[in-house]
Amino acid sequence: MTPKISLRGVTKSFGDKRVLRGIDLDVAPGESVVVIGGSGTGKSVLLKCILGLMQPDSGSIKIDGEETTTLSDSEREHVMRKFGMLFQGGALFDSLRVWQNVAFGPIQSDGMAPGKAHEVAIAKLGNVGLTPEIGELFPSELSGGMQKRVALARAIAREPEIIFFDEPTTGLDPIMADVINELIVKCVSDLGATAVSITHDMASARKIGHRIAMLYDGKLIWQGAVGEIDHCGDPHVEQFIHGRAEGPIQMQVRKL
């Protein structure tokens, strides 16, 4: 079976800082992979390379067996149709109402009539537990947790085949974090979508992932099923999942 996403030898540098030093990763259709790693290890860069928001220096990224690193901008827009993305800060359009945010993809890119798109937006807001009245508000009027929910509704509005989650629980209290985790699991399984998440929140990783991969020093140093992570035997992974200051991982000082 062709993997949904396939990465081979992906590298990316900024100046003389080598952030990704050869990433190999396969994600099967319907699978949820979580990439864990400390701040500044290049998790976001990896996600942006797969999404096509950044161009890797070398290596191959295939979506459904199609090479995407050499695509032109217009072909790229076509591949984007398969993607949904939940940004860390939500990245909601603050000049638009909540429902317009959710309906943005259907209206602007798929040419759906605004009336129909409004219905779709209300339905998607319902999927993430928000009432139609909230659709009339502006994003700045919502709390962080509510903004995340709206961002999730926007990410699933076009019923994407692949959904990316960038630190979905960062900045939320533990209860709201668990609500978002539950919603992610539900939305991904409802759509039958493939999911790639990055996080440093182990509770979230265990909940939303089938498989976990650990990014350290520009490489995926360990990959395995969620159940195997507690006895993987890798000192880097163990230090990370137990959150110890002492260990082989040294703190990253400079931001990427």
Next chain:
Amino acid sequence: MSIPLVTLLGRMTMALLATIGAVSAFAWRAVERTARPPYYRTQILRQMLEIGYYSLPVVGLTAIFTGMVLALQSYTGFARFSAESAIPNVVVVSLTRELGPVLAGLMVAGRVGAAMAAEIGTMRVTEQIDALRTLSTDPFKYLVAPRLIAGVITLPILVLVADIIGVLGGFLVGVYKLDFNDATYLRNTIDFLQFQDVFSGLVKAAVFGFLITLMGCYHGYTSKGGAQGVGLATTNAVVSASILILTANYFITEAFFAL
């Protein structure tokens, strides 16, 4: 350790050339995308309202006082050799050719260019521009193109309004302060005015509209590093647009009138 002067000079030259290259590439990409569909009509109308309609008070005030002071100053000069009758003509030619487009351009650069850089810059640092791309929407078409189109269309209209209000300012001072006959003042204004005076001003306005919106979009689009980066982008947008307006103004004038 101090850096040798030559090294510093070389570095600055390289940085300047790199910036010119980056801006040119950005401008080319923007124009090329602007030319192709889809066109976001609501966005274009919204920007025209923002650039044109909401700038009217500020541009109108600038124009009326400029027209008034022009009449007053040229009177003190021309009265010395009894050439007062040339005042209406001096006012209208200075306004339509130079002061209308340049002052309106500078005011709009401060008002609109800054707002554009801040808005697009904030969208950049909060990942809203990346979000646009993941929703299969080209940020150049959705954000940059409507602003460029609106700038090029609205600035000439704004300048035409400024010309009329400026002449009114000169007329008021001429008639009520300098004791001109109102009919004579108007006839002197119109008789010597040539089509090219107004037309060259409108061409300038269109070019300035392009430069202002281009600088606003470029600095916003390329800003990074949070609130500080957005602040810097705003400053750079206004300063670079103002300098480009004054530079372009000279060359357009030369192209129209030098020969």
